[in-house]
Amino acid sequence: MKKKILIVDDDMDYLFQMKMKVEQMGFETITAESQAEAEKIILEFKPDLCILDLMMESDDSGFVLSYKIKRRYPDVPIIIATAVTAETGMTFDIRAEESKRWINADLFLDKGIRNDQLHREIKKLLKL
Amino acid sequence: MATFKVLIIDDEQGIRDGTKRILQNFKVDYPFMDEQIDFQILEAGTGTEGIEIIDKDQPDILLLDNKLPDIQGVEVLEYVKSKHYDIVVVMITSYASLELAVKATRDGAFDFIPKPFTPQEIRASIENITKHIFLKRMTQTLNSTGKQIRFQFLSVLSHELKAPLNAIDGYLKMIRERQLGNSIESYDEMIDRSMERIKGMRTLILDLLDMTKIESGKPTQKLQAIDVRKIAQLSIDTIRPYAIQKDVDIYLNNREPLFMKADAGEIEIIFNNLISNAVKYNKTGGRVDIFIEKLPDLVRMTVSDTGIGLTEVDKNRIFDDFVRIKSQQTRNITGSGLGLSIVRKIVDMYHGSIDVQSMPEQGSTFTITLSNPD
Numbered sequence: 001m002k003k004k005i006l007i008v009d010d011d012m013d014y015l016f017q018m019k020m021k022v023e024q025m026g027f028e029t030i031t032a033e034s035q036a037e038a039e040k041i042i043l044e045f046k047p048d049l050c051i052l053d054l055m056m057e058s059d060d061s062g063f064v065l066s067y068k069i070k071r072r073y074p075d076v077p078i079i080i081a082t083a084v085t086a087e088t089g090m091t092f093d094i095r096a097e098e099s100k101r102w103i104n105a106d107l108f109l110d111k112g113i114r115n116d117q118l119h120r121e122i123k124k125l126l127k128l
Numbered sequence: 129m130a131t132f133k134v135l136i137i138d139d140e141q142g143i144r145d146g147t148k149r150i151l152q153n154f155k156v157d158y159p160f161m162d163e164q165i166d167f168q169i170l171e172a173g174t175g176t177e178g179i180e181i182i183d184k185d186q187p188d189i190l191l192l193d194n195k196l197p198d199i200q201g202v203e204v205l206e207y208v209k210s211k212h213y214d215i216v217v218v219m220i221t222s223y224a225s226l227e228l229a230v231k232a233t234r235d236g237a238f239d240f241i242p243k244p245f246t247p248q249e250i251r252a253s254i255e256n257i258t259k260h261i262f263l264k265r266m267t268q269t270l271n272s273t274g275k276q277i278r279f280q281f282l283s284v285l286s287h288e289l290k291a292p293l294n295a296i297d298g299y300l301k302m303i304r305e306r307q308l309g310n311s312i313e314s315y316d317e318m319i320d321r322s323m324e325r326i327k328g329m330r331t332l333i334l335d336l337l338d339m340t341k342i343e344s345g346k347p348t349q350k351l352q353a354i355d356v357r358k359i360a361q362l363s364i365d366t367i368r369p370y371a372i373q374k375d376v377d378i379y380l381n382n383r384e385p386l387f388m389k390a391d392a393g394e395i396e397i398i399f400n401n402l403i404s405n406a407v408k409y410n411k412t413g414g415r416v417d418i419f420i421e422k423l424p425d426l427v428r429m430t431v432s433d434t435g436i437g438l439t440e441v442d443k444n445r446i447f448d449d450f451v452r453i454k455s456q457q458t459r460n461i462t463g464s465g466l467g468l469s470i471v472r473k474i475v476d477m478y479h480g481s482i483d484v485q486s487m488p489e490q491g492s493t494f495t496i497t498l499s500n501p502d
Contacts, residue, residue, distance in 0.1 A: 013295035013321050020302065055287070111294060 002028045003126055006047035008038040008065065009081075010056040014111070018051065018081075025119050035061040039068060046073050049126055052105075054082040066105045077125035080105045081113070130163055132258060135170040135187035137178035137204060138220065139197050143243070144171045147191060150247040156258040165258050175199035179207055187215060189257055191241075191250075194221040194228060202228065205235045216257045220245070284450045288332060288464070292325035324462065332464035338397050339466060342473050354392045355385040356420050356427060363399035364418075371407045371416075378403065378416045386420050388427045388500040394474045398429070401467040402494050406433035408461050409492075427500045432493040438486040447472040447482070471496070 005027045009015040012033060019029045030047065032038035035056050050069055054062035062080045069076060106125055109118065136147050148169045155164045170185055172178035175196045182190070182204075190208065194201035201219060208215050219232050222243035229240065238260070239253050299318040308314035357380070364378050371378055399418075406416040414434040421428045436457045438446065445451045450465040452458070475482045478498040486492035 011291055011295065013298065013325065014291070016321075017295070017298040017302070020307065024307075 002026065003048040003128075004028045004030060004045075005122070006030050006032070006038065006041065006045075006050045008032045008035070008050070008056070008062075009053035010034055011053070014053070021115055021118065022051070022122075025115075025122065027122070035065045038065055042069055042072060047076060049122060050076060050078045052078060052080050054080055063105075077107075078105045079107045079109055079121065079125070081109045081111050130165045131168050132165055132189060132261065133170060133185060133187040134167050134189045134191065134254070135172065135178065135181055135185070136191040137172045137175065137196065137201070138191070138193040139173050139195075140193075141173070143193070143220070144173070146247075147250060150250050151254060154251055154254065156255050158259055158262060165262070167254070173197075175201070175204050178204055182208065182213065182215070183211075186213065188261055189254065190215050190217045192217055192219055192237075193243075194219060194232075202232055202235065205232060205237060209235050216261060218253055218257065281449055285336075288450060289329070292329045295325050296322045328462040328464070331462065332466070335464040335466040335470060338470050339473070342394070342397075342470060342477070350391050350393075351389050352392075353387050353389055354395065356388055356390075356395060356429070357382045357384070357386050359392060359395050360399050360403075360418055360420060360429075363396060363403050366400065367404050367407055370404070374407055374410065375412045376407045376410045376414050376416060378407070378418070380418045382418075382420050386422055386427070388422070388498070390478065390498065390500070394477070398471050398474055398496060399431075401471050402429075402431040402496075405467060406431050406435065406492075406494075408463070409433065409458070410435035414491075422500075425499060425501050427498050429496045429498075430493060432491060434491040437488040437490050437492055438484065439488055443484055443486060446484070 005022050007015060007018050007022065007029055008031070009018065010033055015031055015033060019031055022029050030041060030045065032041055035058075038052075050066075052062040052065055054060070056062070058064075062082065066078050066080060069078060107121060109121065113121075134151060136144050138144050138147075148171070151167045151169055153166075155166045157164045167189075170181055170187060172181050175198050178190075178192075178196075181187070190204075192201045192204055196204075201221070205217055205219075208217060216238045217236060218239045218241055219229075219237045220241045220243055221228070232240075238257060241249055241253055299322045302308070303315050303318060360380055360382075364380060368378070403416060403418065410416065410433050416434075417430075417432045419428075419430040419432075421430075436455075438453065442453050446453065446468050449469045451469075452463055452465040472482055475496055475498065480496060480498035483495045483497075484492060485495070
């Protein structure tokens with residue numbers, strides 16, 4: 001059975017492109033354009049993996065959503081895809097103990113990531 | 129209550145005790161300061177002892193005798209300078225030669241108090257210095273918060289500029305790789321979306337130019353008697369094609385010219401932003417009403433729409449840089465998120481006010497009042 005990936009991003013073009021990429025890798029997708037929409041989806045649906053944007057309704061929507069998904073489905077891996085790090089010099093390294101405590105994601109990716117890298121990371125997290 | 133530390137370095141016990149007595153219950157206030165400032169007195173009898181206290185306690189003000197048993201006062205001054213300490217130094221000296229005065233001033237002494245001094249002289253000098261320090265620190269804080277805001281603005285800006293580029297880049301790659309096959313029609317939507325993102329970027333750049341013009345300040349501002357009604361009409365004409373597309377009617381409810389003293393370009397930016405928002409966030413078949421009123425010393429402009437309205441929370445955010453209200457209803461509307469922040473900045477320049485009344489699903493009314501002294 002195909003693994004199902006939830007993609008959340010408020011940029012409809014990025015969402016569309018990500019959806020296409022992920023489907024080409026052989027996964028099924030379900031998409032949401034906001035934190036609120038994603039929260040509704042996860043009430044009735046358990047994805048196998050999530051790819052979340054960071055800044056949506058608020059600057060930390062991705063973190064909040066990540067927290068809520070993990071609370072409901074602790075075993076679902078979460079990737080936060082962000083353009084923030086490169087631009088602001090802000091770094092969130094989730095390997096750092098301090099970040100781990102409050103950021104509930106498994107991986108941070110830059111939005112400019114290449115397809116093959118993304119594919120590799122998804123497979124790793126899904127243990128494929 | 130803030131407390132400044134004053135260190136007095138003098139070998140005469142009497143001078144130290146006297147100064148302490150004079151400053152003990154002394155308080156400085158200043159019209160701009162929220163709080164009074166009082167003083168904590170530290171003392172040293174020799175230069176070396178003084179330097180120790182300087183390193184340890186970092187006083188704000190230093191009262192320094194030049195003639196000390198070990199090293200000279202000016203050497204202490206040199207030390208403070210070499211360490212780049214933020215200390216205001218006052219030289220206390222009985223026989224100040226011109227040479228010493230010149231040297232001390234060159235090394236950053238702020239003031240001279242001749243010995244013997246009266247309590248009044250000390251207090252006057254300390255009061256003066258306290259105000260100087262207060263203003264200097266205030267300026268530093270303002271500068272650093274200003275820089276912070278600038279940095280935030282630039283990082284969000286780079287995000288806003290990069291997002292459309294990434295989207296267009298993504299679509300072009302998909303087209304180049306023929307991901308949907310060889311027929312060009314399959315890519316129509318990607319091409320349309322790319323054009324839409326380019327349009328968004330163009331708006332952002334134009335808004336940024338408006339913003340730079342405003343932020344660069346007054347030099348370009350040309351205040352003259354202008355007909356506000358005419359400018360509103362000009363804005364309506366600019367936005368009309370878009371309004372027709374969206375099936376929104378715009379009404380200007382003034383027939384007579386209405387003059388005020390202002391910069392025509394700035395008033396046009398206000399109307400352009402308010403009217404285009406009123407059309408953008410309207411419903412099909414909706415309407416926009418514009419009223420201009422002249423009151424004593426004021427001009428009031430009102431732009432009302434029958435659009436999607438704002439929630440209480442959104443109302444408080446819309447005047448900030450790069451804020452756009454994201455919802456299902458606004459997902460296809462492009463904008464830079466700068467329009468209303470630009471409007472607010474102009475309104476501030478005219479010492480005016482901006483008010484928004486709104487009901488979700490009913491519409492919004494923006495009221496701008498600008499001062500217009502006769």
